[in-house]
Amino acid sequence: MPKQNKIIVCICSDDQERRRMIQRMAVKLRLAMTPSEANKHIRSTPAYHDLNELYFVLIDTINLGSCRN
Numbered sequence: 001m002p003k004q005n006k007i008i009v010c011i012c013s014d015d016q017e018r019r020r021m022i023q024r025m026a027v028k029l030r031l032a033m034t035p036s037e038a039n040k041h042i043r044s045t046p047a048y049h050d051l052n053e054l055y056f057v058l059i060d061t062i063n064l065g066s067c068r069n
Contacts, residue, residue: 019060031056
C-alpha cells in the first residue's frame with residue numbers, strides 16, 4: 001500500500017506568527033518535543049526534499065503548484 005500524503009496548513013499573514021503556529025503544531029503532533037526543536041526542522045522551501053521518502057516536512061511558505069512531480 002503506498003504512503004498517503006497529508007497536508008496540514010497554518011495560515012497567517014504575519015510570517016513570524018505563522019512560524020510560531022507551525023512550531024506549536026509540530027509539538028502537538030509529536031514531531032518535536034519543544035517549539036525550539038520544531039524550529040530547527042522548518043524549511044523555507046520543499047525543493048531540497050524528496051517528498052516521497054520523508055515522514056514529515058515543515059515548510060513556512062509554499063506554493064503547492066511547485067511541488068508537482
